Amino acid sequence: MHYGAVEALRGVSLEVPDGQVVALIGANGAGKTTTLRAISRMLRPSGGSVRFRGEGLGRLASHEVVARGLAHAPEGRGIFLNLTVRENLELGAYLRRDRDGIAADLARSFDLFPILRDRQGQVGGTLSGGEQQMLSVARALMSRPRLLLLDEPSLGLAPQVVERIFQVLAEVARGGVSLLLVEQNAHKALQIAHRAYVLETGQVVMQGTGRELLASPEVRKAYLGE
Amino acid sequence: MTEFLQHLVNGLSVGTIYALIALGYTMVYGVLKLINFAHGDVYMVGAFSGYYIAHALGAGDRPTLPKALAVFVGSMVVCGALGAAIERFAYRPLRARPRLTALITAIGVSFLLEYGFQLPSFGLTTQPFPPGPTPRFFPQPFARVSWSLGGVELSNYDVVSFAVAFGFMLLLQLVVYRTRFGRAMRAVSFDAQVAGLMGINVNRVIAGTFVLGSVLASVAALLVAGSRPTINPLMGLMPGLKAFVAAVFGGIGNVPGAMVGGLVLGLAEEYVAGYLLSSYRDAIAFAILIVVLLVRPEGLFGRVRAEKV
Ligand SMILES: Nc1ncnc2c1ncn2[C@@H]1O[C@H](COP(=O)(O)OP(=O)(O)OP(=O)(O)O)[C@@H](O)[C@H]1O
Ligand SMILES: [Mg+2]
Numbered sequence: 001m002h003y004g005a006v007e008a009l010r011g012v013s014l015e016v017p018d019g020q021v022v023a024l025i026g027a028n029g030a031g032k033t034t035t036l037r038a039i040s041r042m043l044r045p046s047g048g049s050v051r052f053r054g055e056g057l058g059r060l061a062s063h064e065v066v067a068r069g070l071a072h073a074p075e076g077r078g079i080f081l082n083l084t085v086r087e088n089l090e091l092g093a094y095l096r097r098d099r100d101g102i103a104a105d106l107a108r109s110f111d112l113f114p115i116l117r118d119r120q121g122q123v124g125g126t127l128s129g130g131e132q133q134m135l136s137v138a139r140a141l142m143s144r145p146r147l148l149l150l151d152e153p154s155l156g157l158a159p160q161v162v163e164r165i166f167q168v169l170a171e172v173a174r175g176g177v178s179l180l181l182v183e184q185n186a187h188k189a190l191q192i193a194h195r196a197y198v199l200e201t202g203q204v205v206m207q208g209t210g211r212e213l214l215a216s217p218e219v220r221k222a223y224l225g226e
Numbered sequence: 227m228t229e230f231l232q233h234l235v236n237g238l239s240v241g242t243i244y245a246l247i248a249l250g251y252t253m254v255y256g257v258l259k260l261i262n263f264a265h266g267d268v269y270m271v272g273a274f275s276g277y278y279i280a281h282a283l284g285a286g287d288r289p290t291l292p293k294a295l296a297v298f299v300g301s302m303v304v305c306g307a308l309g310a311a312i313e314r315f316a317y318r319p320l321r322a323r324p325r326l327t328a329l330i331t332a333i334g335v336s337f338l339l340e341y342g343f344q345l346p347s348f349g350l351t352t353q354p355f356p357p358g359p360t361p362r363f364f365p366q367p368f369a370r371v372s373w374s375l376g377g378v379e380l381s382n383y384d385v386v387s388f389a390v391a392f393g394f395m396l397l398l399q400l401v402v403y404r405t406r407f408g409r410a411m412r413a414v415s416f417d418a419q420v421a422g423l424m425g426i427n428v429n430r431v432i433a434g435t436f437v438l439g440s441v442l443a444s445v446a447a448l449l450v451a452g453s454r455p456t457i458n459p460l461m462g463l464m465p466g467l468k469a470f471v472a473a474v475f476g477g478i479g480n481v482p483g484a485m486v487g488g489l490v491l492g493l494a495e496e497y498v499a500g501y502l503l504s505s506y507r508d509a510i511a512f513a514i515l516i517v518v519l520l521v522r523p524e525g526l527f528g529r530v531r532a533e534k535v
Contacts, residue, residue, distance in 0.1 A: 040423060041422075042419055042422065042423065061422065061427075061428075061429075062419075062422035062423055063422050063423075063424075063425045063426055063427045063428065066422075066423065066424065066425035067425060071423070072423050074420060074423060078417065078420035078423065080412070080413050080416045080417065080420070080421075081416065082412060082415075082416050083409070083412060083413065083416070087409055090409065091409060091410070091413055091421075091424045091426070092424060094406070094410065094424045094425045094426055095425035139424075143424075143425065
């Protein structure tokens with residue numbers, strides 16, 4: 001994967017088994033965001049391949065990837081600041097036609113994050129950073145994905161909100177949705193992850209179960225601040 | 227007082243036309259951040275396609291309502307297709323290139339239409355195509371009836387024109403703010419990449435935006451050609467520029483802004499020409515443009531984008 005002449009990823013290979021939570025951790029600039037963007041086709045990788053449920057995604061545009069059951073809550077939250085909270089959520093369900101199902105999922109979003117119910121008529125630009133983050137996660141779930149890519153969902157949030165988001169993610173995962181979770185908050189991510197990968201300057205340098213990496217001295221030193 | 231009212235009628239009548247054209251500029255700018263300088267020429271094509279369709283249906287015969295409707299719908303279809311083609315073949319291949327490349331291409335497309343329509347005709351049909359540089363006369367869609375209301379001149383053309391123009395503006399407002407397509411359009415105009423992550427087919431939304439804008443331009447052209455029937459291949463230049471000014475004035479990218487901008491510009495022109503000096507009519511638009519760019523470059527309804535990080 002290249003940005004112009006910059007090689008951002010080199011031979012990264014990872015796998016998200018059905019129904020599992022996979023964490024991707026690494027320092028700033030390691031290539032985590034780039035990896036997610038290559039998977040959801042926000043970017044066209046210069047090489048390599050992405051397979052999802054037995055199908056190569058290589059030739060697809062990002063909207064076609066969504067249609068196959070993949071959702072991506074991007075870095076920076078990606079809220080449409082000119083649209084209302086409700087419209088943002090409805091856009092998450094853009095490809096769905098089942099009105100009743102959409103209404104039910106909208107209600108579920110509001111149950112998961114009650115603050116969004118109070119804010120539903122406000123435009124995204126008036127939300128606080130944490131509220132935008134909740135909206136981003138809730139919106140990604142509106143497409144009823146089978147695989148959800150999350151880019152630093154806890155960035156800049158108060159501890160209780162981080163707690164809430166991770167609770168929701170664990171719940172979602174129990175419901176059978178696979179998660180690929182990019183996090184700076186390595187501790188939290190590794191706790192809920194079945195598997196984890198450590199990325200360094202565009203390469204996978206370590207992998208294992210969440211528990212293994214939590215116990216690994218290198219990870220503890222580099223990413224858990226011990 | 228009658229004079230004031232007469233200017234009001236005339237000003238609104240020009241203003242609604244500017245508004246209809248300005249909507250095309252503003253919507254395309256919204257989704258592509260591109261000033262589609264060929265838009266005024268799409269307006270011109272709207273008038274000519276109406277002209278050819280009217281002749282094909284027998285323009286010399288007595289005008290009938292079904293015929294007028296056929297001209298209307300036919301011209302809208304032609305312009306919609308033209309808008310989609312311009313997007314597909316001129317702008318889409320350049321989407322990833324610097325903005326300036328697309329802007330120059332827009333000027334190229336504009337020249338292509340303006341001068342393409344002035345080429346010598348093939349002479350295959352009774353109504354030669356291309357029309358060539360000599361002005362043509364747009365056949366009257368229905369007989370003109372004028373009334374004088376306390377000294378204010380008003381014709382059935384004015385009434386139809388207002389009704390149609392406001393009808394289409396209302397319809398567009400509904401499309402943009404109440405439909406799934408409109409929501410997708412607003413999402414694309416905020417962030418096309420993230421819109422793709424919602425499952426929105428961004429290319430299709432952009433093409434749809436060109437179709438909408440071009441259809442409105444053809445409506446404007448037919449309303450104008452109905453009451454001022456001289457049409458020629460360069461007729462889109464001035465209205466195109468003025469509608470662009472109206473769009474900037476209202477805040478480019480902003481749909482209600484384009485409507486208000488068009489109406490304000492039409493009225494300003496009419497009152498300046500009526501009360502000051504009629505030769506200033508065309509200058510007023512550009513005076514407004516300069517003032518807007520100096521004082522409030524984001525336009526009346528435009529906002530400076532503040533983003534949370
Ligand atoms: N659009 C771009 N153009 C050029 N280089 C880029 C671009 N986007 C990212 N990069 C580079 O690619 C590398 C990987 O970036 P990426 O955003 O994937 O990192 P990250 O692991 O998500 O970092 P962070 O934790 O800071 O979000 C970095 O060196 C970055 O500078
Ligand atoms: Mg990142």
